[in-house]
Amino acid sequence: MPTEPGHEPSPGEAIPGAxxxxxxxxxxxxxxxxxxxxAKREYLSRVKTKGFWIGILVLPLLMxxxxxxxxxxxxxxxxxxxxxLVDGTGRLGEGIRERLSEAQDGSGxxxxxxxxxxxxxxxxxxxxxxxxxxxxxxxxxxxxxxxxARLEAEDEVEYHARSVSNTIAQRRIERAISxxxxxxxxxDAGYDPEEVVRLTxxxxxxxxxxxxxxxxxxxxxxxxxxxxxxFFLLYIVLLIWGQQVLQGVLEEKSSRVVEVIVSxxxxxxxxxxxxxxxxxxxxxxxxxxxxxxxxxxxPGLAASLATMPGGLDLPRITAAQAAYITLFFVLGFFVYSxxxxxxxxxxxxxxxxxxxxxxPTFSIIAPMFFLFPVINDPGSTLAVVASLVPLLxxxxxxxxxxxxxxxxxxxxxxxxxxAGFVLFMVWLCARIYRVGILMYGKKPxxxxxxxxxRYA
Amino acid sequence: MSVKxxxxxxxxxxxxxxxxxxxxxxxxxxxxxxxxxxxPTLELVGxxxxxxxxxxxxxxxxxxxxxxxxxxxxxxxxxxxxxIRMIMDIIAxxxxxxxxxxxxxxxxxxxxxxxxxxxRGLYRKMTVLDHLAFLGELHGLxxxxxxERSTRWLERMEIADRAERKVEELSKGLAQKVQIAGxxxxxxxxxxxxxxxxxxDPINQSLFKDLLAEYKSEGRTILFSTHVMEQAEKxxxxxxxxxxxxxxxxxELAEIKREQGGNAYRLRAEGDLGRVREVPGVAxxxxxxxxxxxxxxxxxxxxGARVLxxxxxxxxxxxxxxxxxxxxxIFVKAVHDAH
Numbered sequence: 023m024p025t026e027p028g029h030e031p032s033p034g035e036a037i038p039g040a041x042x043x044x045x046x047x048x049x050x051x052x053x054x055x056x057x058x059x060x061a062k063r064e065y066l067s068r069v070k071t072k073g074f075w076i077g078i079l080v081l082p083l084l085m086x087x088x089x090x091x092x093x094x095x096x097x098x099x100x101x102x103x104x105x106x107l108v109d110g111t112g113r114l115g116e117g118i119r120e121r122l123s124e125a126q127d128g129s130g131x132x133x134x135x136x137x138x139x140x141x142x143x144x145x146x147x148x149x150x151x152x153x154x155x156x157x158x159x160x161x162x163x164x165x166x167x168x169x170x171a172r173l174e175a176e177d178e179v180e181y182h183a184r185s186v187s188n189t190i191a192q193r194r195i196e197r198a199i200s201x202x203x204x205x206x207x208x209x210d211a212g213y214d215p216e217e218v219v220r221l222t223x224x225x226x227x228x229x230x231x232x233x234x235x236x237x238x239x240x241x242x243x244x245x246x247x248x249x250x251x252x253f254f255l256l257y258i259v260l261l262i263w264g265q266q267v268l269q270g271v272l273e274e275k276s277s278r279v280v281e282v283i284v285s286x287x288x289x290x291x292x293x294x295x296x297x298x299x300x301x302x303x304x305x306x307x308x309x310x311x312x313x314x315x316x317x318x319x320x321p322g323l324a325a326s327l328a329t330m331p332g333g334l335d336l337p338r339i340t341a342a343q344a345a346y347i348t349l350f351f352v353l354g355f356f357v358y359s360x361x362x363x364x365x366x367x368x369x370x371x372x373x374x375x376x377x378x379x380x381x382p383t384f385s386i387i388a389p390m391f392f393l394f395p396v397i398n399d400p401g402s403t404l405a406v407v408a409s410l411v412p413l414l415x416x417x418x419x420x421x422x423x424x425x426x427x428x429x430x431x432x433x434x435x436x437x438x439x440x441a442g443f444v445l446f447m448v449w450l451c452a453r454i455y456r457v458g459i460l461m462y463g464k465k466p467x468x469x470x471x472x473x474x475x476r477y478a
Numbered sequence: 479m480s481v482k483x484x485x486x487x488x489x490x491x492x493x494x495x496x497x498x499x500x501x502x503x504x505x506x507x508x509x510x511x512x513x514x515x516x517x518p519t520l521e522l523v524g525x526x527x528x529x530x531x532x533x534x535x536x537x538x539x540x541x542x543x544x545x546x547x548x549x550x551x552x553x554x555x556x557x558x559x560x561x562i563r564m565i566m567d568i569i570a571x572x573x574x575x576x577x578x579x580x581x582x583x584x585x586x587x588x589x590x591x592x593x594x595x596x597x598r599g600l601y602r603k604m605t606v607l608d609h610l611a612f613l614g615e616l617h618g619l620x621x622x623x624x625x626e627r628s629t630r631w632l633e634r635m636e637i638a639d640r641a642e643r644k645v646e647e648l649s650k651g652l653a654q655k656v657q658i659a660g661x662x663x664x665x666x667x668x669x670x671x672x673x674x675x676x677x678x679d680p681i682n683q684s685l686f687k688d689l690l691a692e693y694k695s696e697g698r699t700i701l702f703s704t705h706v707m708e709q710a711e712k713x714x715x716x717x718x719x720x721x722x723x724x725x726x727x728x729x730e731l732a733e734i735k736r737e738q739g740g741n742a743y744r745l746r747a748e749g750d751l752g753r754v755r756e757v758p759g760v761a762x763x764x765x766x767x768x769x770x771x772x773x774x775x776x777x778x779x780x781x782g783a784r785v786l787x788x789x790x791x792x793x794x795x796x797x798x799x800x801x802x803x804x805x806x807x808i809f810v811k812a813v814h815d816a817h
Contacts, residue, residue, distance in 0.1 A: 052586060052618070059615045067603060278599025282660070285566040285593050286616045288585065459568065 056287040057295045064270060064299025069306060077262075078307050082314035089318055102134035103191055106153060106165040108142050114168060114202050115139035121198040135191060142167070157184055166195065173203065245424035246397055249389075252347070253417050255308075256354045257386060263304040263355075264362040264382055268375060270296050271366030271451070280459050289452035293363060297448065301355055346433060347420045353440045354416025358386045360447035367451040368458055368471055389417035400426045410436050412443030517544045517667040517699040518579030520565070525574035527560055534560040536723040537574070542701050542716065547694050549714035549731075550703040551809065557723040558703035559596050562672045565701075566593050578668070589618045592666035596673045596703075598657050602646040606632065606656055609645055610663055617664035624663075631659040635685075651679045658686060662693070669693060671702035675709055687713065707805040717805070719812050726816040727808070735802045738811070741776040742803040743785070749793035757788045762811070775803075775811065 068074050105122075109115030119137040143149040153165045164183035172178055179199055181192065205215045271293070274280035283292060361382035369375040392414060396405040400422045409418040409428070415436040422428050454471060520542040527535045535557040542548040550558050564571045567588060576583040600609055607628055614624030632638040635655045645653060654677070662669065669690075675683050690700055690713065704710050710717060710731075717734065719727040727734065741761075745754065751765045751772050759780030764773040776785060786798050803811075 049586065055618075056616060059612065063601075063604075063612050066608075067601070071603070273601070277602055278595075278597045279601055280599070281563070281566070281568055281595035281597060282593060282599075282613070283616070284568055285588055285591075285595075286613075 053288070053291050057291045057298070060283075060287060060292055060295025061299035061302065064296050065302045065306075068266070068300065068303040074303065074307070078310050081311055082318070085315065086318055089322070102136045103163040103188070104161075105135055105137045105195070106156075106162050107137050107139045108149070108153070108165065108167045109139050110142050110167065110169045111173070111206075112141065114199070114206060117202040117205070118198045121202060122194065135194065154182060157182060160184070164191075166199075168199070245421045246393065248347070248424045249393055249417055249421035252351055252354070252420055253386070253390060256351065256358065256416065259304055259308060259355060260358050260362075260382070260386060262307075263300060264359055265379070266304075267297065267300050267359040267362040268366040268379055269372060270300050271363050271455070272369065272372060272375065275370050275459065276372075284456070284459065289455045290449060293367070293448045293451045293455065294445075297356055297360060297363060297444075301352075301359065304355065304359075305352070343423050343427070346423055349437065350416045350420045350440075353437065353444070354386075356444045357412055357416055357440055357447075358382055360444050360451070361385050363451045364447060364454070367455040370458070385413055389414040392418055393421065396421055397425060400428070406432060410439055412440045415440050515665075515667050515697045517697050519544045520548075520583075520668060520699060520701065521577040521580075522561070522565070523575050523577060525561060525564060525576070526572050527557075527564060527569065528572055533723050535564070535571075538718075538720070538723075538725045539574075540718045540725060540728050542699055544699050545694065545697040546699065546715040547690060547713050548699075548701040549710035549717040550701060550720060551705070551707065551710050551717055551805070552703075552720035553705055556705075556720040558705075558720055559672055560723075561720070562595075562670055562701075562703060565670060566591070589664070590667050592661040592664065592669045594657065594661040594669075594671040594674055596676070598654070598677065600645045600653060600656060600660070603644060605642050605644055606637070606648070607641040610656065610660055613660040614663045617666075619664055627663055627665075628659070631663055635659050650677075651682060654678055654682050655685075658682070658689070662689065667698055669698060669700045669702075671700070673704060674702050675704065675706065707809060711805045719809055721813045721816060724816065727812045731805075734808065735805075738803050738808045741778070741780065742801055742807070743774045743776065743782060744797070744799055744801040745772045745774055745789065745795065746770060746797035747772075747789065747793040747795040751793070753792060754789065757785055759785045759788075764807075773801075773803075773807070775807075 107115055107118060116139060119139050122135045122137050150167075153162070156162050157165065164181065166182075167180040169180070172180070179196075181195070186192070208215045208218055274283050274292070287295075359382075362379065365375050365378045365382065368378075389408075392405075392408045395402070396408065396418055399405060405418070405422060406428070408414050409422050410432065419428075419433065419436045423433065522538055522540050525535055525538045526533070538557070538561055540548075550561065552558050560569070563569045565576055565583070567583075567585065578587050601612075604612070607625070610628035610631060611621070611624040614627055615621060619627065629638070629641070632641050635658070637652055637655055640648060640652060645656065648656065661671070674686060678686060690702075693700060702713075714731050716729065717727070717731050718725050745751075746769075748770060751767060751770065754760060754763045754765065754772055754774060759776050760774050761777040761780075762775040766772065774785070776782065782798075782800060786795070789795055789798065
C-alpha cells in the first residue's frame with residue numbers, strides 16, 4: 023500500500039524516507055494494522071446481523087424451491103395407473119403388458135402402468151359400459167380396446183381415461199402397442215423381427231465444424247458464455263452490495279463518528295478498510311451461495327453427466343485460467359464498488375447521493391459493448407487495449423483468456439492496472455472524503471468536487 | 479508563554495524515539511489509569527486556516543504545558559473547533575505547525591491523543607463493548623487489551639450491564655458515557671476535548687470533571703474548548719481566549735487574573751452611581767443600580783486610592799475593594815481592546 027498520495031505533508035508529518043527504512047516499514051505496518059481493524063469492523067458488523075443471514079438463505083431456499091419443488095410435485099404425481107387392456111387379438115396383450123412393465127425402472131417421472139389384460143366379452147357394448155362405469159368409480163384409471171379390425175383398417179386403438187392429459191403414459195402405451203404389433207406383423211410376414219431391426223438401424227451424423235477459425239469460433243462461444251456469466255454475477259453481486267458500499271461510506275458521516283475515526287486513521291485507510299470489509303462480506307455471501315448451488319445441483323448434475331452420451335463438449339478451462347478468472351472477478355468487484363464509494367464520499371446523506379448512484383451501475387455495462395469485437399478478433403489492437411482498461415478488463419480479460427490465452431504480460435498488466443485503479447479510486451475517495459467531512463449539510467457541485475480533489 | 483514567529487510549513491522527519499515515549503509503568507490491577515505519566519507539551523505555532531475568504535484561524539500560537547489543563551475559550555464561531563481539528567489532522571492548516579514534545583506532531587502521535595469532537599457520534603448498530611474495543615484497537619491496542627480495558631471502563635462508568643446492548647438502544651446520557659470511555663480508553667497522554675460539557679447531563683458533567691482532575695493529577699496534558707467561562711475558570715490552569723480566529727489573550731489563568739485584576743474594583747455605595755464613569759482613572763464601569771454596587775475597571779496606571787478619594791466626594795461609600803475580575807469580564811475587555 024502506498025503512503026496516501028493525497029495527503030499533503032501537514033506540518034506534523036515526516037517525509038517518508040527521511041526517517042529511514044525502518045520507520046517507513048513501521049508506519050506501513052501500523053497503517054495496515056489500522057486498515058485491518060477497520061475492515062474487520064465493516065465485515066463483522068455485516069456478518070453479525072440477522073439480515074445478512076436471512077439474505078444469504080433466501081436465495082438458496084428459492085433455488086431449492088425451484089429445483090426440489092417440481093421434483094417433489096412430480097414424485098407426488100407419480101402413482102401407478104391401473105390400465106385394463108381389452109385384447110381383441112388374443113395374442114398381443116401379454117407382450118404389450120410385458121413391454122410396459124419392462125420399462126419401469128422406478129426412477130424418472132413416469133407413472134407406473136399396471137396393466138391387466140382381459141379378453142373382450144361377447145356383449146361388447148355392455149363390456150364398454152361396464153369399463154366406463156369402473157373408470158368413473160375410480161376402480162381403474164384407463165382402459166384400451168385392441169380391436170383387430172380397427173387396427174388393420176384405421177391403425178387406431180380406442181383409449182378411455184378420466185384424464186387424457188397424461189401424454190407421457192399415453193405415448194408409452196402407444197409405443198408398446200405399435201412395437202408389439204409391428205413384431206407380430208413381421209413374424210406373420212415371415213421375417214425375423216430382430217434381423218429387421220438390425221437391418222433398418224439409423225445412422226448418425228458425427229458433426230465436425232471445419233473453418234479457418236473454426237476452433238476459435240467454438241471457444242468464442244464458450245468465452246462469450248463465460249464473459250456473460252461473469253458480467254451477470256458481478257452485476258447481481260454489485261446490485262446487492264454496491265448500495266452497501268455507498269451507504270457504508272456515508273455511515274461515519276451520518277452517525278457523526280467520523281471525526282474520531284479520521285483522527286485515528288487516515289481517510290485512505292478508512293476507505294480501503296471499508297472496501298475490503300464490505301467486499302469480504304459480499305464474498306462470504308457469494309461463497310455460501312456457490313456452495314449451496316453445488317450441493318443442490320451436484321446429484322442431478324452427476325446423474326445427467328453419467329447418462330449423457332460421450333463426447334459432450336464442456337468448455338474446458340485449466341486451473342490457471344480458473345484462477346485468473348476468479349482473480350478478475352474479485353478485482354471486478356472492487357473496481358465497480360469503488361465507483362459507489364466515490365459517490366458516497368462526496369455526499370453526506372443517501373438522499374443526496376441517490377442521483378449519482380446510477381453511474382456505477384452503468385460503468386459495469388460498458389464492457390458489454392466490447393464483447394463481440396473482442397470475440398471476433400481477440401488479438402486485435404482494440405481487444406488488447408480495451409482489455410487493459412481497468413473499467414473494462416474485469417470482464418474483457420477473462421473473455422480473452424477463455425478464447426485465446428493472451429501473453430502473460432498482458433494478463434498481469436491488466437491485473438496490476440486494475441489493482442492500481444482500485445487504489446487510485448480509494449485515494450480519490452479519501453481525498454474527496456477528507457474535504458467533504460466538514461461540509462455538513464452542503465451538497466457539493468462538480469466544480470467544487472474537482473477543487474476538493476486538487477486542493478484537499 | 480513563548481511567542482513564536484510564523485514558520486513556514488516544516489516537514490522535518492522524526493526518526494528516532496520521541497522524547498515523551500518513555501515507557502511508563504502501568505499497574506494492571508488499577509482499574510483504568512496509571513499513576514504517573516510523562517506527558518508531552520503541545521505547541522501551536524502560527525496556525526492559520528482560511529476557508530475561501532473567511533479566515534477561521536489567524537496566526538494562533540500557544541503552548542499547552544505538560545500535565546496541565548488548558549482552556550481554549552471563545553464564543554461560538556471563534557475558531558476553536560477549527561484549531562482543534564487541525565491539531566487532530568482532520569483538516570490541514572494553511573500555515574503554521576503543531577508540535578508535540580518539541581517535535582512536529584506526526585500521524586502516529588495521534589494514537590496517543592484522546593479526542594472528543596464537538597459532533598458526538600457512535601456506530602449505532604454496534605454493541606457497546608464491541609464499539610469500545612474497536613476504538614481501542616484503532617488507537618493501537620491489541621485485540622485482547624482493547625477488550626479488557628473496555629470491560630474495565632464499562633465497570634467504571636457503571637454501565638457494565640449494557641455491554642452487549644446496541645448503541646442505538648442507549649439513552650443519550652449512557653451514549654455520552656460510552657463516548658467518554660472511548661476517548662480515554664487507550665490512556666492517552668494528551669486529551670483534547672471540543673466543548674466537552676455541552677450536551678452532557680449534570681451527572682456526566684461532574685463525572686467528567688472528576689476524570690479530568692484525575693487525569694491531570696496523573697500528569698496528562700488536557701486541552702479543551704468551551705464558550706462557558708465559568709467552567710474554564712474552575713478547571714483551567716492556562717487559557718487562550720480566541721475571538722474571530724485570533725488568540726487575543728494567552729497565558730496562565732492565575733497570572734492573567736492577577737494582571738487584569740490589579741485594575742478591577744468592587745464598589746458599594748449610595749448616591750448617583752452613574753457618575754462613577756466620569757471619575758478620572760476609571761476606564762469602564764458596570765453599574766448595578768438595584769443593589770447599589772458597581773464594578774470599576776481602572777485605566778492602566780490609575781491608582782485605586784486616588785479614585786476612591788474622588789468617589790467619596792459624591793457618594794456615600796460603604797465598600798471599595800480590589801477584586802479579581804471574572805473570566806467573562808476579562809474576555810469582554812480583551813475582545814474590546816483587541817478589535
